Amino acid sequence: MNELLTPAEMGRADALAGNAQALMDAAGRAVARAIMQRYAPCSTLVLAGPGNNGGDGHVAADYLRQAGWAVTVRAWNKASVAEVARAGLVxxxxxxxxxxxxxxxxxAALLRAAKRLVAIDVPSGLDGATGAVRGYAPQAELTVTFFRAKPGHYLYPGRGLCGELVLRDIGLPGSVLAQINPQTWVNGPALWHLPARAPTGHKYSAGDVSVLCGNMPGAARLACAGARRAGAGMVTLAADAPFLPPEAGLIVRAEPLEVLLQDARRKIWVCGPGLGPLAGHKLARLIAAGRIIVADADALTACAGAPEKLRGAAVITPHEGEFSRVFGSLRHDRLSAARAAARATGAVAVLKGADTIIAAPDGRAAINANAPPYLASGGTGDVLAGIIAALLAQEMPAFEAACAAVWLHGAAALKVGPGLLAEDIPAVLGPLMARLRPPFNPADY
Ligand SMILES: NC(=O)C1=CN([C@@H]2O[C@H](COP(=O)(O)OP(=O)(O)OC[C@H]3O[C@@H](n4cnc5c(N)ncnc54)[C@H](O)[C@@H]3O)[C@@H](O)[C@H]2O)[C@@H](O)CC1
Ligand SMILES: Nc1ncnc2c1ncn2[C@@H]1O[C@H](COP(=O)(O)OP(=O)(O)O)[C@@H](O)[C@H]1O
Ligand SMILES: [K+]
Known part of the structure; x- marks a missing residue:
């Protein structure tokens, strides 16, 4: 059920299933049921459009009437603002x-007049493919959709306008998905598997991560903390100059990058958090050395207007500002923009925000939906870069590693709760990951 279908893909699913009348009946009944479960009977007005969405509205009205509700149906181009405003529920x-x-x-004026509104499929005006608003879309209290949700249900501003999202089965067989081959998902553990820890593994086999450290060492240390708690066996802070030893267990190597690169075990690198003006040069050096790189923060800024400089990175993690600097300004379709960035760089693009998008160069994309707003706090992105690196070091493929890291990051933030600081996230990763990893059973060995 993690698949997301664009409106066009949904149309194909409909056509493949046939039996449009039965589907519409099931859809309308599902809407009526969802409403009756949440609202007391009240004067209800259905605004019915010219297509099948309107058809669903007529069916829902019939089922509500059968249950004793007072329901009026009005064609969208015949209704008045006054009657919409009078209705207890639209x-x-x-x-x-x-x-x-x-x-x-x-x-727009009609929809704006509604006091309380339930949307069928999407609030009218919401683009199901992108989450953008076309002209106007109302704020729904409840949105009932069918078979599979759409990207626009999970991408802002659409996600916010849907209110409670209810997904209902309407008898459309899941087998049609094989023909549609959807490429977009809601992020979640169904999309990836955390690797098992080998009972005989040693610290290097558990994954080696190096984090470049620059003029703001706190950011690199946060990335190290994320990497260590996400299971990397060896984490090194690669500093240009010696500085006071940080937390015990974190190895600081104050040696030139060239020297560190001579150690072939140093495969995975985080490049960017707090790195400062040398980030561009160091990124180029890591790419030339064939390392597996998570490019974040200053490494992205160093590639402003030059996305080709990121070719060779495994994962890039821009927030919207960094994304715009590298790839040009983001417009209404962030999902397509993230996919284009991944294609252009050959890297998995993690476009961070409330609805973080993870896009692979081959066109796959996941939208994350578990991150609470208090995650928007300085340094949390640095921790995320470290978690991604640790999962890469444990040999997860880049898309799965990025999806898993973003999900764990959100789940950890939920666990910590409001008042979260970036440094709280690593501490709760262990128990979260333990629940998702294949269980370690000594009897197996
Ligand atoms: N598999 C599914 O998801 C199912 C979908 N059903 C419903 O079918 C709907 C899709 O039906 P349709 O493809 O008929 O599309 P819609 O009912 O969304 O609307 C299409 C009609 O609206 C017109 N239109 C589009 N934008 C307009 C605008 N801005 N201003 C004025 N007119 C505009 C079009 O010219 C067309 O006549 C779904 O949203 C859902 O409610 C259900 O009936 C059953 C199964
Ligand atoms: N409103 C929000 N809701 C949920 N998560 C958010 C929100 N805003 C930002 N985030 C997340 O917080 C993190 C911030 O990262 P970033 O902007 O790089 O900050 P920093 O550079 O301070 O580490 C990202 O993982 C991002 O997805
Ligand atoms: K609608």
Missing amino acids: IDAIFGAGLARDVSPEV
Whole structure:
């Protein structure tokens, strides 16, 4: 159920399944049920559009009436703002997957007048493929969608406009997915497996991570903490100059990069957090040395306007500001932009934010949905870079490593709770990962 279908893919699923009438009946009934479970009967107005979304609205109205609700159905181009404003509940069945252009000001005025609104499939005006608003889209309390959710349900601003999202089975067989071959998912443990720890493993086989340290050593130390707690066996802070020993267990090597690169075991590198103006040069050197690189922060800024300089990195982790600097300004379709960045660089692109997108060069993409807003706190991105590096060091493929790291990062933040500091995240990773790893059973050995 992690697959997300664009409106176009959903249309294909519909066509492959056939039996449109039965699907519409199931969809309308699912909407009526979801409403009856949450609302007391009240004067209800269905705004019905010209397509199947409107059809679902008619069916929902029938089921609600059968249950004794007072329901009026109005065609979208016949309703008045006054009657919308009077209704106790408005069911928005104007446009769904068939939205083809911006919503007109007249339709926007109707939707704006609703006091309480339940959306069928999507709030009308929400682009299901991108999460962007086309002209206007109302704030729903509840959105009922069918078979599989759409990217726009998980990407802001769409995610915020849906209110509670309810996904209902309407009898469409899952087997149609094989023909559609969806390439977008909601991020979650179903998409990846954390590697098992070998009982006889040693610290190097558990993964070696080096983190370049520059003028803001705190950022590199946070990346190290993330990497250590996410299971890397050896984590080295690679500093240009000696500085006071940080936490016990963190190895500091104050040697030139060239010397450190002579050790072939140093395969995985975090390049960027707090690295300062030398980041571009060091990134180029790591790429030339064929290392597996997580490029973050200053390494991204060093590639402003020059995404080709990132070719050779395994994973790039820009927030929106860094992304715009490298790839140009982000417009309404961040999912496509993240995919294009991954294609252009050959790296897995992690476009960070409330709805972090993880995109692979081959077109796969996952949207993360478990991160709480208090994760927006200085240094949390540095920790994330370290977690990704640790999972790469444990030989997870780059897309899976990035997805798993982003999910664990969000889950850890939820566990810590409000008031979170970046340095709280590593401490809770162990128990979270233990639940997801294959169990260690001594009897197996
Ligand atoms: N598998 C599924 O998901 C199912 C989907 N069903 C419903 O079918 C809907 C899709 O139906 P349709 O493809 O008919 O599309 P819609 O019902 O979303 O709307 C398409 C119609 O709206 C018009 N239109 C689009 N944008 C407009 C705009 N901005 N201003 C004015 N007119 C505009 C189009 O010209 C077309 O006539 C889904 O959203 C869902 O509610 C259900 O009936 C059953 C199964
Ligand atoms: N509103 C939000 N909700 C959830 N997570 C967020 C939100 N805003 C930012 N984040 C997450 O917080 C982290 C911030 O990273 P970043 O911007 O690189 O900060 P820093 O450079 O200080 O480490 C990212 O993982 C990002 O996805
Ligand atoms: K709708």
